[in-house]
Amino acid sequence: MPTAISQSRGLLHRTRNTPRRSLHSRTIANLGATPSVATVPSWTDNAIAAYPQSAEHEKHALQEELARPLSALAGSSIAAASVYVNLDGRFAQAKVGEHLFRLQHGALVLLRSCVHCELGQFESLPITGLSDLGYALSRWEPRCEHCAPEDLANWLEDE
């Protein structure tokens, strides 16, 4: 019996002390909060801390944004994971067969080198459907400035 009494006294003691202890720790927390006002992260710190998450999100979004129309154009599924993303340049790039595509600022373009010297990399007009792609693959003849047709070179010099 005495054991039971001492146990209940112990409980009573602990119960009575609990609010006082938490009050005390709250005081400490409040005291600790005062100097931390000076160390509140700046708006640039907040922006930098937010980046790693949004970088991952942006990468996946760009991969999806390119894989979706490319799959429709190619008639076969292009895996989003196979799309290369350059976050500094904010563009996504993928190869389908020998053809290189890029998505930048929401526009899908075909990348081709100069038809004459096969150097450089030129962006087609935005591709919104099969007909645009057909033009970019067949009629479009990207040329670097050294290989520009003579009449075009002369016209540019006259400007």
Ligand SMILES: [Zn+2]
């Ligand atoms: Zn050329």
